[in-house]
Amino acid sequence: MRSAKDFFAPLAVGAPQPVREVPARPTRMIHFFDPSNPKMAAKVPDMIGTVDVLLGNLEDAVKADNKLAARQGLVDIAKATDFGPTQLWTRINALDSPWVLDDLTTLVTEIGDKLDVIMVPKVQGAEDIHYIDRLLAQLEAKAGLTRPILVHAILETARGMVNVEEICGASPRMQGISLGPADLAADRKMKTTRVGGGHPGYLVRQDPVDGDIQGQRSTYQQDLWHYTVARMVDACAMHGIYAYYGPFGDIKDVVACEDQFRNAFLLGCVGTWTLHPAQIAIARKVFSPDPADVAHAYRVKAAMGDGTGAVMLDGKMEDDASLKQCLVMVELAQQLGAIDPELGEQYEAARASVADQEA
Numbered sequence: 001m002r003s004a005k006d007f008f009a010p011l012a013v014g015a016p017q018p019v020r021e022v023p024a025r026p027t028r029m030i031h032f033f034d035p036s037n038p039k040m041a042a043k044v045p046d047m048i049g050t051v052d053v054l055l056g057n058l059e060d061a062v063k064a065d066n067k068l069a070a071r072q073g074l075v076d077i078a079k080a081t082d083f084g085p086t087q088l089w090t091r092i093n094a095l096d097s098p099w100v101l102d103d104l105t106t107l108v109t110e111i112g113d114k115l116d117v118i119m120v121p122k123v124q125g126a127e128d129i130h131y132i133d134r135l136l137a138q139l140e141a142k143a144g145l146t147r148p149i150l151v152h153a154i155l156e157t158a159r160g161m162v163n164v165e166e167i168c169g170a171s172p173r174m175q176g177i178s179l180g181p182a183d184l185a186a187d188r189k190m191k192t193t194r195v196g197g198g199h200p201g202y203l204v205r206q207d208p209v210d211g212d213i214q215g216q217r218s219t220y221q222q223d224l225w226h227y228t229v230a231r232m233v234d235a236c237a238m239h240g241i242y243a244y245y246g247p248f249g250d251i252k253d254v255v256a257c258e259d260q261f262r263n264a265f266l267l268g269c270v271g272t273w274t275l276h277p278a279q280i281a282i283a284r285k286v287f288s289p290d291p292a293d294v295a296h297a298y299r300v301k302a303a304m305g306d307g308t309g310a311v312m313l314d315g316k317m318e319d320d321a322s323l324k325q326c327l328v329m330v331e332l333a334q335q336l337g338a339i340d341p342e343l344g345e346q347y348e349a350a351r352a353s354v355a356d357q358e359a
């Protein structure tokens with residue numbers, strides 16, 4: 001582990017100064033596309049401004065025969081495109097794969113100025129981030145980049161899960177972590193066959209009524225990912241980086257997708273992956289706070305005056321701690337309102353309605 005005094009020193013001569021804080025830019029949906037798929041690639045320019053992040057995926061879901069085409073496709077798209085408000089990310093191949101070294105050297109030297117974040121799959125521990133950190137610094141220096149590329153890890157092995165805190169704190173480049181439920185399930189030997197989401201067999205059952213074990217008893221499906229997401233959120237919050245739900249593979253089940261995204265949002269995640277255009281509106285809806293909640297947050301803020309003490313509002317106690325939760329909501333609404341005019345209007349109406357009541 002580096003000492004505190006040189007944690008923020010560049011790891012190569014000529015590399016850009018590491019960031020001290022992860023820039024707080026909206027990342028509600030990280031939209032995956034395969035740059036080797038001409039139909040998907042053709043849709044990228046029209047998606048700018050409709051998604052917060054476009055991610056050119058080079059890893060799983062890209063056929064082995066298409067790996068080089070995907071890498072080159074991403075270079076071509078990045079060079080030809082002005083991404084405006086939308087961030088460009090990539091997911092490189094795994095660190096033990098034959099492609100990753102060329103992924104990094106090509107992407108950083110050719111389009112490093114366009115890339116905001118590199119997502120690293122199957123991260124096992126801090127040593128994987130340290131490897132990427134030094135290599136990126138060398139490549140950034142070679143490419144003459146003036147801002148550092150940030151790193152996002154996917155939590156998709158049991159070892160990565162156990163080491164999640166050290167992964168989050170391994171480098172100032174760490175932007176965030178996503179859940180990788182498919183690989184994680186396989187690595188843990190969970191007996192599921194899905195990409196994220198729940199399972200009808202994972203449930204609790206109501207106690208027998210009057211001791212009748214065979215009688216009618218309700219069952220309640222449980223969230224398979226609760227422990228994992230909650231632990232990931234704590235590790236990210238502790239290190240000042242962002243947590244994300246990952247993929248929801250049942251594209252047609254938009255209802256369960258929304259539920260899974262909302263569970264993650266409520267637990268502290270700031271965004272999710274979208275694998276198909278149908279999931280973009282769901283992510284936008286879920287990861288943008290409800291204007292009614294924003295209005296409530298403004299009411300608590302107004303009622304709490306200098307922010308200390310306790311007050312009653314609608315029969316409920318509010319105090320310094322509930323105010324802090326409300327300030328999280330207000331800050332998020334202000335960030336999103338600044339980039340999304342429709343939401344901006346709704347959040348401004350929420351703020352103004354409270355200000356009118358106060359006047």
Ligand SMILES: CC(=O)SCCNC(=O)CCNC(=O)[C@H](O)C(C)(C)COP(=O)(O)OP(=O)(O)OC[C@H]1O[C@@H](n2cnc3c(N)ncnc32)[C@H](O)[C@@H]1OP(=O)(O)O
Binds near residue numbers: 033182195
């Ligand atoms: C466990 C993990 O690692 S998850 C992350 C890796 N997986 C991925 O990245 C998957 C990305 N998504 C996909 O590959 C595709 O969406 C699939 C395979 C799931 C479904 O693809 P399709 O069967 O083509 O879906 P569908 O027919 O509904 O597509 C409708 C249109 O949207 C396009 N489209 C589908 N997905 C995307 C996407 N992610 N981005 C942009 N356009 C897309 C299709 O090309 C199609 O275009 P067309 O109307 O010009 O023909």
Ligand SMILES: CC(=O)C(=O)O
Binds near residue numbers: 154
């Ligand atoms: C997200 C991912 O890569 C996985 O679920 O395996």
Ligand SMILES: [Mg+2]
Binds near residue numbers: 060156180182183
């Ligand atoms: Mg995976």
